[in-house]
Amino acid sequence: MPEKTKTRFAPAERAEQYQLETDSLVFANNIILNKIAEAVSTMLVILNQQRQIVFANKLFLDFLDLTNSNSIIGKRPxxxxxxxxxxxxxxxxxxxxxxxTCGAIGAILESQMGLKSEKECRIVTCSQDALDLRVTATPYTDENGEFTIFAVHDISHEKRREMLERVFFHDVLNSAGGISGLSSILQEVNDAGDIKTVAKTISRAANNMMDEIQTQRQIIAAERGDLEPVLAFSTAMTLLNDVVDLFSKHEIVKDKELVISENLDDISIYTDPVILRRILGNMVKNALEASPSKATVSISFQEKKDTILFSVHNNSWIKREVQLQLFKRSFSTKGAGRGIGTYSMKLLGEKYLKGKVWFQSSQEKGTTFFIAVPKNLDLK
Incomplete structure (x- = not known):
C-alpha cells in the first residue's frame, strides 16, 4: 500500500487521472453550465473532492492568461x-x-462539510505579485459525485487602494499634525535657542512626511512594474550608518537603543542604495516598534560569496499565527489597513534587487529579519 503524502493541514491525496478526465469531460459537455459560466461576470471554477480543478470559465482563464483549461485541470487553486x-x-x-490561514482553502473545506462559505484571502505569487481575493465556495452534488463551485473575485485593486489611502492619510496626517502643533508653539517662543530647536524639529517632521509620500509612490510604481532601480556604488557600512542616522532623532527610538554590530569589515556594493535603505529602514522600524523600553535593536551584515547578508535583530518574538501571514499585503498587527512594511520589503527586495527576504523568530532567540542581495546587481 503506497505511503500517504504528508500534510500540515488539508488532505494531500489527489484523484486518479482517469477520474479527472471523466469529470472534466462531463462539465465541458454540460451546455447549460457553460452558458451560465460565460454569462456571469465572476471567475468560476469547479473543484472535485480533492480540491482539484475540473472546470474553469473563460474569466478565470483570462485572469491566468490562458487560452484553454488543459494546463490547469487537476491543479488546485x-x-x-x-x-x-x-x-x-x-x-x-x-x-x-x-x-x-488561507481563506480560500478554509472556504473550500467548509463547503465540503455542506456549508456555503465566503472568505477573503491574500496570496503572494512566486513572481512576488500580491493578490487579494474574495472567494465563495458552494457545495454541489449530482450523479457524478460531490463538487465545490468556487467563485473568485479579484479585489486586489480595491484592497490596494484602501490600504494605501489608510496608510498614507494616517502617516501624513500624523506628520502634518506634528508640524501644525510645533508651528503654533513657534509663534509663542521668544528665545532664539528655543526657536532654533523647534525649527529643527519641524524640519525633521516635514522630511518624515516627504519620506512617507515617497514611500507610497515607490510602492505603487513597484506594484505596477514601473519602478526602475537606479544603480550606484556604495558600501554596506555607509548604508547602515545612513539608517542609524535616519532613526537617531526619530520618536520611535525613545528610550531604546539602535546599534551597529562591532568588528565589521566594510564591503563595497553595487545596487540601488535608495531601495535598499528603505528596506533596511522598514526592518529597523518594525524591530523598534516591537521592542519594549530600554531594549536594544542591532543591525549587521556579512559577506556570503557573491552576496551581502544584512540583518536586523531584536529580542521580541512573533507569534506563530502572525508569522504565517507576515509578508502578505494589508496584513498587520497594528490594525486594519496598516500592513505595508513587511510586504514592501519582500516586493522591493526580491523583485527589484534580486535578493531574498526572510525572518527567524523564537522566544529563545528573538526575531531577526534578513535580506541577502547581490554585491553587484545585474538587471539584465
Missing amino acids: GEAVNCIHAFAEEGGCGTSEFCR
Missing part, C-alpha cells in the same frame, strides 16, 4: 495562480503550515 506556498510541501496547495 493555489497551484493555478502560482501561490508561493502551494509548492512548499510535496502535497501541494492546502498542505503547508501557511495554508492554515
Whole structure:
C-alpha cells in the first residue's frame, strides 16, 4: 500500500487521472453550465473532492492568461495562480503550515462539510505579485459525485487602494499634525535657542512626511512594474550608518537603543542604495516598534560569496499565527489597513534587487529579519 503524502493541514491525496478526465469531460459537455459560466461576470471554477480543478470559465482563464483549461485541470487553486506556498510541501496547495490561514482553502473545506462559505484571502505569487481575493465556495452534488463551485473575485485593486489611502492619510496626517502643533508653539517662543530647536524639529517632521509620500509612490510604481532601480556604488557600512542616522532623532527610538554590530569589515556594493535603505529602514522600524523600553535593536551584515547578508535583530518574538501571514499585503498587527512594511520589503527586495527576504523568530532567540542581495546587481 503506497505511503500517504504528508500534510500540515488539508488532505494531500489527489484523484486518479482517469477520474479527472471523466469529470472534466462531463462539465465541458454540460451546455447549460457553460452558458451560465460565460454569462456571469465572476471567475468560476469547479473543484472535485480533492480540491482539484475540473472546470474553469473563460474569466478565470483570462485572469491566468490562458487560452484553454488543459494546463490547469487537476491543479488546485493555489497551484493555478502560482501561490508561493502551494509548492512548499510535496502535497501541494492546502498542505503547508501557511495554508492554515488561507481563506480560500478554509472556504473550500467548509463547503465540503455542506456549508456555503465566503472568505477573503491574500496570496503572494512566486513572481512576488500580491493578490487579494474574495472567494465563495458552494457545495454541489449530482450523479457524478460531490463538487465545490468556487467563485473568485479579484479585489486586489480595491484592497490596494484602501490600504494605501489608510496608510498614507494616517502617516501624513500624523506628520502634518506634528508640524501644525510645533508651528503654533513657534509663534509663542521668544528665545532664539528655543526657536532654533523647534525649527529643527519641524524640519525633521516635514522630511518624515516627504519620506512617507515617497514611500507610497515607490510602492505603487513597484506594484505596477514601473519602478526602475537606479544603480550606484556604495558600501554596506555607509548604508547602515545612513539608517542609524535616519532613526537617531526619530520618536520611535525613545528610550531604546539602535546599534551597529562591532568588528565589521566594510564591503563595497553595487545596487540601488535608495531601495535598499528603505528596506533596511522598514526592518529597523518594525524591530523598534516591537521592542519594549530600554531594549536594544542591532543591525549587521556579512559577506556570503557573491552576496551581502544584512540583518536586523531584536529580542521580541512573533507569534506563530502572525508569522504565517507576515509578508502578505494589508496584513498587520497594528490594525486594519496598516500592513505595508513587511510586504514592501519582500516586493522591493526580491523583485527589484534580486535578493531574498526572510525572518527567524523564537522566544529563545528573538526575531531577526534578513535580506541577502547581490554585491553587484545585474538587471539584465
